[in-house]
Amino acid sequence: MENKFKPIKSYKLSKKKLLEMYLTMVKIRDFENAITDVYSRGLMNGLAHLYIGEEAIAAGVCANITSRDYAVSTHRGHGHLIAQGADLKKMMAEVLGKKDGYCKGKGGSMHIMDASKGILGAIGIVGAGIPIATGAAYSAKYRGTDQVVVSFFGDAASNQGTFHESINMAAAWKLPVVYICENNLFGISVDIRKVTGNPNISDRAFGYSIPGVAVDGNDILEVYRVTQEAFARARKGDGPTLIECKTYRQKGHHVGDPGTAYRLKEELEAWKKRDPIKTFKARLIEENLATEEELKNLEGEARQLVKTAVQFAEDSPFPQLEEAFEDLFYEMEGVKTNG
Amino acid sequence: MAKMKKVTYAQAICEAIDEEMARDKNVLILGEDVGILGGNFKTAAGLFEKYGDLRVKDTPISENSFLGMSLGMAITGLRPIVEIMFSDFLLLAADQLLNQIAKIRYMSGGQVKVPLTVRTTIGAGRSSAAQHSQSLHAIMCHVPGLKVVVPSSAADAKGLLKTAIREDNPVLFIEHKMEYNNKYEIPEGEYTIPFGKANVLREGKDITVIATSNLALKAVKAAEELAKEGIDVEVIDPRTLIPLDRETLIASIKKTGKVFLADEGYERCNIVAEIMMDLMPDIFYYLDNPPERLCLPNVPLPFSPALEFPLIPDQEKLYKRIKKIFKG
Numbered sequence: 001m002e003n004k005f006k007p008i009k010s011y012k013l014s015k016k017k018l019l020e021m022y023l024t025m026v027k028i029r030d031f032e033n034a035i036t037d038v039y040s041r042g043l044m045n046g047l048a049h050l051y052i053g054e055e056a057i058a059a060g061v062c063a064n065i066t067s068r069d070y071a072v073s074t075h076r077g078h079g080h081l082i083a084q085g086a087d088l089k090k091m092m093a094e095v096l097g098k099k100d101g102y103c104k105g106k107g108g109s110m111h112i113m114d115a116s117k118g119i120l121g122a123i124g125i126v127g128a129g130i131p132i133a134t135g136a137a138y139s140a141k142y143r144g145t146d147q148v149v150v151s152f153f154g155d156a157a158s159n160q161g162t163f164h165e166s167i168n169m170a171a172a173w174k175l176p177v178v179y180i181c182e183n184n185l186f187g188i189s190v191d192i193r194k195v196t197g198n199p200n201i202s203d204r205a206f207g208y209s210i211p212g213v214a215v216d217g218n219d220i221l222e223v224y225r226v227t228q229e230a231f232a233r234a235r236k237g238d239g240p241t242l243i244e245c246k247t248y249r250q251k252g253h254h255v256g257d258p259g260t261a262y263r264l265k266e267e268l269e270a271w272k273k274r275d276p277i278k279t280f281k282a283r284l285i286e287e288n289l290a291t292e293e294e295l296k297n298l299e300g301e302a303r304q305l306v307k308t309a310v311q312f313a314e315d316s317p318f319p320q321l322e323e324a325f326e327d328l329f330y331e332m333e334g335v336k337t338n339g
Numbered sequence: 340m341a342k343m344k345k346v347t348y349a350q351a352i353c354e355a356i357d358e359e360m361a362r363d364k365n366v367l368i369l370g371e372d373v374g375i376l377g378g379n380f381k382t383a384a385g386l387f388e389k390y391g392d393l394r395v396k397d398t399p400i401s402e403n404s405f406l407g408m409s410l411g412m413a414i415t416g417l418r419p420i421v422e423i424m425f426s427d428f429l430l431l432a433a434d435q436l437l438n439q440i441a442k443i444r445y446m447s448g449g450q451v452k453v454p455l456t457v458r459t460t461i462g463a464g465r466s467s468a469a470q471h472s473q474s475l476h477a478i479m480c481h482v483p484g485l486k487v488v489v490p491s492s493a494a495d496a497k498g499l500l501k502t503a504i505r506e507d508n509p510v511l512f513i514e515h516k517m518e519y520n521n522k523y524e525i526p527e528g529e530y531t532i533p534f535g536k537a538n539v540l541r542e543g544k545d546i547t548v549i550a551t552s553n554l555a556l557k558a559v560k561a562a563e564e565l566a567k568e569g570i571d572v573e574v575i576d577p578r579t580l581i582p583l584d585r586e587t588l589i590a591s592i593k594k595t596g597k598v599f600l601a602d603e604g605y606e607r608c609n610i611v612a613e614i615m616m617d618l619m620p621d622i623f624y625y626l627d628n629p630p631e632r633l634c635l636p637n638v639p640l641p642f643s644p645a646l647e648f649p650l651i652p653d654q655e656k657l658y659k660r661i662k663k664i665f666k667g
Contacts (some may be wrong), residue, residue, distance in 0.1 A: 070415065076345045113447040120414055121447065125438055131404040132439065135411025142367065142393055142417060149411075165404030167539035172399070327449035328483060 005279070008287050011221045017063065018289060019298060021220055024059040025277045026302040028079040029087060034306045035095065035109075039255045043096055045312065048109050051079035053218075053250035055314070056276035057182050058083035060223025061150060063233045070118040070140075071150040072133035075110045076182075076249075077122035077164045081154050086114045088309035098316035105319045106327065125152060126187070127160030130179070134166040137177035139238075148234040149177045156187025158201045167242065171208040174239035178230040181242065182217065189262035200246035210240050215306070217245030218276040341526035349519040351493035352382040352458075355500035356420060358529060359602075360390055363418060366504060367532050369396035369405060370458075379424050380460065380519045402428050404406030406457065407435035410443065413455040413509075423459040426475040426513065440509045441484025452507040456500070460516040462603060463651045469639035472647075474603040477610040480580055486510045486534060487580040491555040493523035493609065495578060498532030503651060505531070515553040515603075537584035539591070543573035546597040546628075546661065549588060549614065551577060554601045554633075554652055561657040570665050580610055588614070589621045596627040599661055603652055606634035633660050 001184035008018065032050045039048055051058065054076075062083035065071065073080040081091060086102070094101025094108045102112050110124040120136055123129035133151030140147035157163055158181055170177050181201045186190050193199045205212020211233070215222045223245055249269035252259030259268075284290040346354070360366045366405055367390075374397035377384035387395040398405040401422060410454065423429050429436060436457065444453055461474035480487050486508055490496035492662040503510040540559050550558040555576035562572035573591050577583060592598050600611035611632050633652045641647055 016514045072411075079529075103446060103450070106448050107446045111446045113450055115414070115447065115450040120411065120451075123439065123445055125434055128407065128434055128439055131407025131435065132411040132414075134404070135408030136415045137411070138408055139415040139417050142412070161401075162404050162407065165399070166408070168399060169401065169404065282393070294399065327445050327447075329486075330444065330449075330452045332507050337368035 005219060005283055008219070008221060008283055008289055011225060015289060018284065019294070020220065021059050021063050021224070022280060022284065022295065023298045023302060024062070024083050025055040025220065025280065026299050027088070027305060028055045028058060028082045029277055030302045030306040031078055031082060031091070031309070034092070034310050036255055038096065038310065043098060046108055048095070048255040049076040049253065050255060052077055053271065053275065054182055054184060054247045055079055056220035056280070057180065057217050057223055057245045057247060060220040061180055061227045063224050064227050065150060067118065068145070068333070069148045069150070070120050070133070070136045071152065072120050072129040072136070073122040073152050074129060074154060074157070075122065075124045075126070076154065077112060077143060077152070078109070081112055081114065081119055081122070084117055084119055085300045086112070086117060086119065088305055091314040092309040092313035093316045096313045096316070098313055099319045100312070100316040101102045104323060104327070127157035127162040129153060130157065130162045130166040134170050134177055137170060137175035138173065140176050141173070147176065148231050151177055151179050153179070153181060154187065155181060155183040155185060155192040155201060156190070158204070159196060167208050167210070167240065170240040171210045174237060176234035176237070178227060178228070178234055179240060179242045180243045182247060183244050184247050186249070186253070186263065188253045191262070200244070202242055205242040210242060212242040212244070214244045214246060217247030218274045218279065219278045220276060220280055341530070343524040344497060344527050346493060346525055347491040347520055347522050349350065349381045351497040351523070351525050352500060352514060352566065353384050353386070355497045355504070356383060357386060357389070357500055357503040358637040359594065360394065365416060366418045367394040367396065368420040369398050369409065370518070371398055371400055373397060373422050378422060380516060382514070382519070383422070384565055393624070395476045402432040403435050406432040407439060409455055410435060410440050413453045414443065414451045418454045420456045420458060423457060424465065425471050426459045426461050427470050427473045429459055429475060429479065436479065436485070436511070437482040441482050444486060448644065453509045454507045455509045456503045456506070456512055457509065458512045458514060460514050462515045462517045463635070463640050463647060464517045466642060466644055466647060468642040473573060474635070476580065477604045477608055477613070479511050480613070484509065485581065487513065488534065488578065489513045489552045489580055490578065491553055491576045493518070493521070495532060495538065495576070497525055498530050499534070501576060502534060506534070513552065518553050532578070534579045535584050536578065537587040538576045538578055539573065539587065540576050541572065541574040543571040543595070545571040545595055546573065546599060547588070547591040547595045547659070548572055548574045548580050548599045548601065548661065549577060549611065550574065550601040551580070551610065552603060554603060554657070557654040558583040558601060558657055561654045561661065564658050565661055568662060568666070570607055570662065572661065577614070583614065583617065585604065585621070588618055592618065592622045593625045596625055597664065598622070598626070598630045599632070599664065600630065601633040601652055601657060603635055605637055606632070607620040607637050609634045628664060631660065631664065633657060
């Protein structure tokens with residue numbers, strides 16, 4: 001597994017854009033490291049599925065997304081939210097189950113949502129977000145907008161029925177949706193190569209008569225490029241694209257799972273050498289697109305944002321018990337809801 | 340009195356959908372065979388011709404995903420109506436209905452509204468055996484987050500469906516498939532019926548019968564027969580299971596001192612067991628008889644008419660069971 005990168009300059013992106021993309025990845029990495037920290041300090045309950053090693057996908061995909069577009073995320077969703085500009089303070093507060101969290105402490109790490117930013121939900125059931133994203137795309141078409149919907153899911157979700165059912169309908173009706181399969185090779189402990197006839201997920205696009213493309217998920221610029229094409233296709237009304245981003249999670253399934261029992265050390269080490277942040281940083285410096293100092297400043301900025309977020313979350317109060325009984329139904333004016 | 344007209348139950352449903360689609364361009368209907376065929380039970384007859392393919396959408400047989408799609412539509416400005424042909428098929432879509440649709444508002448801390456109506460059918464009696472005859476609404480009531488409507492007459496079906504479509508929360512709307520071709524009087528023109536208001540179909544002083552869906556209508560007929568025996572039955576149709584009009588039910592039981600419940604779902608974990616338990620703290624000391632119920636026995640629906648019909652709760656069984664409470 002060699003690192004074969006094309007020159008950054010060939011992507012014709014402004015320095016500003018490149019540095020934004022770098023900052024996004026670093027923010028995600030720092031946020032996830034902070035999760036490990038709050039977890040080990042006993043401040044966080046439940047499950048934390050870390051995105052470390054996969055940052056280039058969220059950052060590369062979402063560099064194409066506009067404020068009017070939509071995305072649907074997964075249980076491993078922190079990166080998707082950060083890449084779409086979600087507020088780190090409200091995210092961290094949610095992770096800690098606090099009142100000031102995005103979902104007032106009702107969703108937690110797996111369900112952070114920011115509807116105001118078009119983040120239509122982080123769905124905890126594997127594969128269940130795919131139809132929701134597809135429906136949002138139907139809605140965009142119905143309302144005659146040029147909105148695009150991104151559907152994030154993992155390799156394991158590609159073996160759920162919803163993958164087939166939804167992509168089939170999106171293909172039949174040419175819906176403006178971009179399917180992003182983050183193939184990190186493992187569904188918890190199960191190697192996709194052991195449970196899948198053809199583990200190249202993008203090959204399945206052929207069966208739906210839609211474009212399918214496999215891309216190095218650790219190369220932010222390649223992710224950006226193929227997603228940009230898919231967005232353009234979707235906006236033009238030419239329908240969905242299936243993009244398989246080949247990647248690897250550098251941590252276990254969740255904090256607390258070392259991820260070593262079912263994976264080869266050599267494989268992990270090889271992928272770590274291809275770390276999306278380190279490699280992009282090296283390329284930026286090598287091509288004289290940014291100085292070490294400029295990047296360090298961005299890293300400092302990210303660290304500070306995350307630090308502030310953790311402090312905000314720690315300071316935020318827990319919700320009151322009576323709030324457990326709120327938000328089930330929308331209370332319509334003049335309608336008593338005693339459901 | 341409103342001017343009345345005679346339509347079938349299916350036509351009443353179709354009128355509700357048509358009126359709401361005409362009223363609000365964000366209302367659409369999707370499901371299997373809702374397009375050219377006009378719905379398997381003709382509850383969308385003529386809508387495809389009138390509103391076109393985008394608003395009247397034939398789906399592939401992918402219940403879980405087209406139901407999930409409707410959630411994506413509902414949280415991005417549309418007001419979808421989804422037809423799931425049989426409640427039996429709702430099990431294929433249980434994840435989207437019960438894990439996603441019912442929960443997304445709550446999980447997000449109230450960030451989104453989910454104006455979504457899921458229509459489906461219940462009821463045995465068509466010799467359709469064990470996978471096209473079930474009445475599975477109790478399962479769907481178990482998980483918080485849905486409003487559940489079980490209309491009896493065509494008039495109720497129309498008024499309640501219009502309310503469901505205008506509701507900003509997910510509604511599971513349960514139609515009884517044996518009613519579709521039956522003709523009923525319904526009011527002319529537009530009207531809606533609010534959720535959470537039970538309908539006292541017949542007033543009586545001796546016993547309260549709480550019956551869901553079309554069993555409420557059958558209970559009224561049974562009550563007319565029982566009146567000849569000197570038994571004065573009060574029949575209440577709860578109309579909506581969630582929210583439940585506890586006040587009306589409690590007041591009636593306090594008055595009569597006896598209660599009999601009927602529902603076409605399986606007996607075990609039937610919704611009437613929940614209704615009874617819910618009411619019990621308020622009525623226990625007013626009861627002079629143990630509550631009883633008529634439901635489907637705990638076996639899958641058999642195919643043979645010799646086996647199927649004797650199992651289905653109906654007017655005659657209601658009559659016999661209620662009479663037995665008084666005459667032994």
